[in-house]
Amino acid sequence: MEKQQGLRYHEFGKAESVLRLESLPVPEPEAGAVRLRLLAATINPSDYGRMDGRYGSLPELPAVAGREGVGVVESLGAGVEGVKCGQRVRFCDNEAWQEYACLPSDRLMPVPDEVSTEQAAMAFINPPTAYCLLRQFVGLEPGDWIVQNAGNSAVGLAVIQMAKALGIHTLNQVRREELVEPLIALGADQVVLEDSGWERSVGDLTDGKPLRLALNSVGGASAMAQLKALGDGGTQVTFGGMTGEAVRFPTRYLIFSDVRLAGFWWDQYCRKSGRAAVEKVMHAVFGMLAEGSLHLPIAGRYSFSDYKGALAHDQRPRLGKILFIP
Numbered sequence: 001m002e003k004q005q006g007l008r009y010h011e012f013g014k015a016e017s018v019l020r021l022e023s024l025p026v027p028e029p030e031a032g033a034v035r036l037r038l039l040a041a042t043i044n045p046s047d048y049g050r051m052d053g054r055y056g057s058l059p060e061l062p063a064v065a066g067r068e069g070v071g072v073v074e075s076l077g078a079g080v081e082g083v084k085c086g087q088r089v090r091f092c093d094n095e096a097w098q099e100y101a102c103l104p105s106d107r108l109m110p111v112p113d114e115v116s117t118e119q120a121a122m123a124f125i126n127p128p129t130a131y132c133l134l135r136q137f138v139g140l141e142p143g144d145w146i147v148q149n150a151g152n153s154a155v156g157l158a159v160i161q162m163a164k165a166l167g168i169h170t171l172n173q174v175r176r177e178e179l180v181e182p183l184i185a186l187g188a189d190q191v192v193l194e195d196s197g198w199e200r201s202v203g204d205l206t207d208g209k210p211l212r213l214a215l216n217s218v219g220g221a222s223a224m225a226q227l228k229a230l231g232d233g234g235t236q237v238t239f240g241g242m243t244g245e246a247v248r249f250p251t252r253y254l255i256f257s258d259v260r261l262a263g264f265w266w267d268q269y270c271r272k273s274g275r276a277a278v279e280k281v282m283h284a285v286f287g288m289l290a291e292g293s294l295h296l297p298i299a300g301r302y303s304f305s306d307y308k309g310a311l312a313h314d315q316r317p318r319l320g321k322i323l324f325i326p
């Protein structure tokens with residue numbers, strides 16, 4: 001039997017301890033399915049969440065890690081029609097860190113020719129999340145201001161670029177001074193350092209305009225600063241918790257400022273909204289990637305054999321994603 005490399009875990013725990021490079025069988029496509037060969041896969045925070053056993057959905061063990069990647073159709077099972085070998089598509093959405101996988105042909109999500117393989121490998125989780133965060137909670141108008149933390153994350157960079165295209169101003173919280181310039185170059189209107197007390201003089205940053213939406217993927221003090229800075233009737237959407245610290249809110253912001261708190265999970269959006277809605281969002285994301293109004297940087301490329309180097313790089317300060325290129 002032909003063998004392939006894959007990154008698999010047999011128990012939940014820290015990625016550095018539980019992830020192993022294994023030799024796995026290359027699967028044969030059953031009737032109605034196709035075999036895909038991985039071209040590029042991305043490392044995301046939710047990969048650690050699943051390996052840790054702390055994510056919103058968990059696999060049966062042992063499990064191949066990775067949630068996002070792009071592959072090419074390599075062979076067709078019996079009865080598959082309307083799919084061509086050589087077509088690039090999303091690789092399987094929950095076992096992406098392996099060289100080959102099979103998927104039912106009716107679940108394939110094609111990648112347009114105009115979008116590069118590496119940009120496509122980063123297109124399926126963070127950009128659609130940014131797209132939904134900007135559209136689903138507040139009816140934003142050109143000239144409005146929003147705030148987000150982790151401004152240099154992939155979601156953050158997508159929010160900056162999409163907001164700019166819509167004429168919406170972004171105030172971005174980051175942890176490192178050296179991020180200010182690159183974020184401004186991408187289209188950010190303001191970039192502030194966490195713990196600098198920016199929220200006390202927010203009006204100076206926004207020309208006196210209220211912040212209508214706060215996007216929180218950090219938690220703790222960073223989320224609290226957003227709540228203090230939000231305008232009356234503003235909405236804070238929590239979609240990540242990088243610090244692991246709770247979002248705390250003094251009751252006064254809910255009572256006197258009528259602040260609204262909400263949450264978002266792209267996986268749940270996909271489950272609840274159905275394929276047509278997801279395709280619509282992906283169509284918009286691919287359109288922006290194709291025309292170049294959205295571009296996500298890459299901080300490093302690694303083979304599966306050097307997965308320890310990839311994880312170590314991912315956990316260092318960076319601007320851009322870490323990709324696995326088999």
Ligand SMILES: NC(=O)c1ccc[n+]([C@@H]2O[C@H](COP(=O)([O-])OP(=O)(O)OC[C@H]3O[C@@H](n4cnc5c(N)ncnc54)[C@H](OP(=O)(O)O)[C@@H]3O)[C@@H](O)[C@H]2O)c1
Pocket residue numbers: 043044045046125126129150151152153154155156174175176217218239240241242243264265266267316317318320321
């Ligand atoms: N709910 C959803 O559907 C959904 C979808 C996509 C992403 N997300 C969430 O969105 C967030 C960003 O994901 P991503 O893939 O865009 O991230 P990413 O590109 O991997 O970047 C990670 C970001 O997290 C920041 N960070 C790491 N540890 C931190 C800490 N202890 N305190 C504050 N900031 C910290 C990093 O800042 P430094 O550079 O300063 O380290 C960086 O901005 C994650 O929480 C992820 O789970 C949620």
